[in-house]
Amino acid sequence: MNFATPNAQDLLKKCNDALRNGVDFPTLWHSVIKPHPAVAGVPIQRLDDDRTYLEIPLLRGDCLVVDTGGRTVRLR
Numbered sequence: 107m108n109f110a111t112p113n114a115q116d117l118l119k120k121c122n123d124a125l126r127n128g129v130d131f132p133t134l135w136h137s138v139i140k141p142h143p144a145v146a147g148v149p150i151q152r153l154d155d156d157r158t159y160l161e162i163p164l165l166r167g168d169c170l171v172v173d174t175g176g177r178t179v180r181l182r
Contacts, residue, residue, distance in 0.1 A: 117145070
């Protein structure tokens with residue numbers, strides 16, 4: 107079951123489209139993520155085993171998870 111808000115789904119699509127087009131994370135952050143109305147805070151760097159990723163809190167309590175190494179974005 108997916109509880110993500112429509113705004114979060116919109117943001118997810120925009121992020122993945124941008125990454126597929128070769129946008130780097132700083133550009134993605136400033137042009138797509140930061141100005142989006144669903145975003146509630148700044149990226150927090152996390153480490154899981156040998157993978158580093160960024161979590162960006164969203165207003166409804168979910169997070170945008172950006173794996174810059176794998177060039178993917180997902181909701182959690």
